[in-house]
Amino acid sequence: MTSKLKPLIGPSILNADLSRLYEESQKLLDNGADYLHLDVMDGHFVPNLTFGHPVVKCLRSKIHNAFFETHMMVANPLQWIIPMAEAGVNQYTFHIEPISNVEEVCRKIKENGMKAGIAIKPGTSVTEIAKYISISDMVLIMTVEPGFGGQKFMEDQMQKVRWLREHYPLLDIEVDGGVGPSTIESCAAAGANMIVSGTAVIGAQDQAATIKLLRDTVQRAINK
Numbered sequence: 001m002t003s004k005l006k007p008l009i010g011p012s013i014l015n016a017d018l019s020r021l022y023e024e025s026q027k028l029l030d031n032g033a034d035y036l037h038l039d040v041m042d043g044h045f046v047p048n049l050t051f052g053h054p055v056v057k058c059l060r061s062k063i064h065n066a067f068f069e070t071h072m073m074v075a076n077p078l079q080w081i082i083p084m085a086e087a088g089v090n091q092y093t094f095h096i097e098p099i100s101n102v103e104e105v106c107r108k109i110k111e112n113g114m115k116a117g118i119a120i121k122p123g124t125s126v127t128e129i130a131k132y133i134s135i136s137d138m139v140l141i142m143t144v145e146p147g148f149g150g151q152k153f154m155e156d157q158m159q160k161v162r163w164l165r166e167h168y169p170l171l172d173i174e175v176d177g178g179v180g181p182s183t184i185e186s187c188a189a190a191g192a193n194m195i196v197s198g199t200a201v202i203g204a205q206d207q208a209a210t211i212k213l214l215r216d217t218v219q220r221a222i223n224k
């Protein structure tokens with residue numbers, strides 16, 4: 001069967017040495033990353049703080065061509081759309097849990113030239129997000145509680161990925177949290193094609209081989 005689905009690997013730099021953000025990011029791209037997954041946390045939606053649009057803008061000034069996804073773990077996603085667009089973000093992925101204006105947020109993201117990704121935490125039902133698929137470009141199923149890198153992969157979230165893939169054969173479905181060589185088979189078999197991997201890629205002896213392994217595993221599942 002031919003398919004337009006592509007395996008895409010987007011390392012998360014959350015657990016990298018952030019004093020060397022540019023070097024770490026460029027290294028990931030040189031080692032085959034398809035995009036960069038930038039975790040933005042506001043200390044409200046999640047109990048942690050990372051960085052915001054000023055840092056993303058600095059990174060963009062040094063890395064011109066790579067696709068930047070910001071994973072917005074923030075209480076008010078509407079607030080950061082214009083600053084992130086101006087910083088050079090390509091895809092703005094936000095959580096639906098804290099808001100009631102998902103349509104407005106998706107519309108504004110697109111008006112500002114970015115793709116709109118919608119995300120859910122492990123406790124949120126997949127039917128909650130399904131109603132917004134037609135107005136978004138990608139769905140992110142979190143496989144850990146958002147807030148920190150290096151947590152254990154939640155296998156029980158794969159039922160959401162399977163359900164989405166069954167109902168939306170060509171949807172870009174991303175998984176994020178605890179994904180690496182030991183859990184990629186499960187993600188790929190369930191139907192995820194966009195793979196965020198932080199600790200497993202950053203800490204790998206051979207980053208390029210790890211990224212390739214993740215991509216090849218997803219490609220094999222797509223080809224089945």
Ligand SMILES: O=C(CO)[C@@H](O)[C@H](O)COP(=O)(O)O
Pocket residue numbers: 012014015037039071144145146147148149150151176177178179196197198199200
């Ligand atoms: O959004 C998050 C955490 O909230 C993720 O992007 C993680 O930071 C990925 O890191 P690992 O779980 O792969 O270490």
Ligand SMILES: [Fe+2]
Pocket residue numbers: 012037038039071176196
């Ligand atoms: Fe993330």
